[in-house]
Amino acid sequence: MTEILENFSITLQEWLMNPLFNPFNYLLLAVCAFWLFRRISILQTGGKFWEPFHIVGDTLYIHAAFYCIGRRVVPFSEMASVQISQGSGRGGRRYIVKIRRKKGITKCFMIGVNKRGLQKLEELKKALKKHRVGVREWG
Numbered sequence: 001m002t003e004i005l006e007n008f009s010i011t012l013q014e015w016l017m018n019p020l021f022n023p024f025n026y027l028l029l030a031v032c033a034f035w036l037f038r039r040i041s042i043l044q045t046g047g048k049f050w051e052p053f054h055i056v057g058d059t060l061y062i063h064a065a066f067y068c069i070g071r072r073v074v075p076f077s078e079m080a081s082v083q084i085s086q087g088s089g090r091g092g093r094r095y096i097v098k099i100r101r102k103k104g105i106t107k108c109f110m111i112g113v114n115k116r117g118l119q120k121l122e123e124l125k126k127a128l129k130k131h132r133v134g135v136r137e138w139g
Contacts (some may be wrong), residue, residue: 039063042072052111052120055127060099064109076101076131084121085138086113095121 015021022093039049045061047054053062060079062072083098085112095111111117 002033005007006050038066045073052109052117053124055123056129060127062107062109068107068109070105070107072107074099074101074107076127076133077129081132081134082128083136083138084125097121097124121132 008055016023019025039102040132044065045054046056049063051063053060056075057063060074060076062068062074064072071096078101080100080102083100085096085098086137087094091112093113095113095117097109097111101107107119111121125135
């Protein structure tokens with residue numbers, strides 16, 4: 001029995017060392033494909049690839065591929081309030097935008113603290129004011 005387990009262990013190690021059969025490569029490829037698909041699918045409505053969001057008419061389209069789970073299309077009429085706060089982490093400082101919907105569901109996405117990010121944040125604030133959605137700013 002130990003000989004069988006030893007042979008299995010050796011075979012498994014050889015299999016994982018082969019770059020063609022390494023499951024980590026397939027996992028990485030799947031995650032990248034998922035990210036690309038989510039980014040491209042939201043771009044069908046307009047906007048640019050690297051923007052955190054874009055606004056078309058009375059709808060906010062969130063481009064976040066990983067950390068915004070579920071539907072990323074939020075009409076302004078469904079928004080109860082928006083909270084904007086500053087956060088920091090590995091990637092540096094950023095603005096965290098939390099959208100509380102009238103249904104009670106919260107959506108969250110991030111905007112980088114740079115020139116383009118600040119312009120997008122001002123654009124979002126103007127659109128929220130236009131549609132009479134309450135905004136709270138922290139930090």
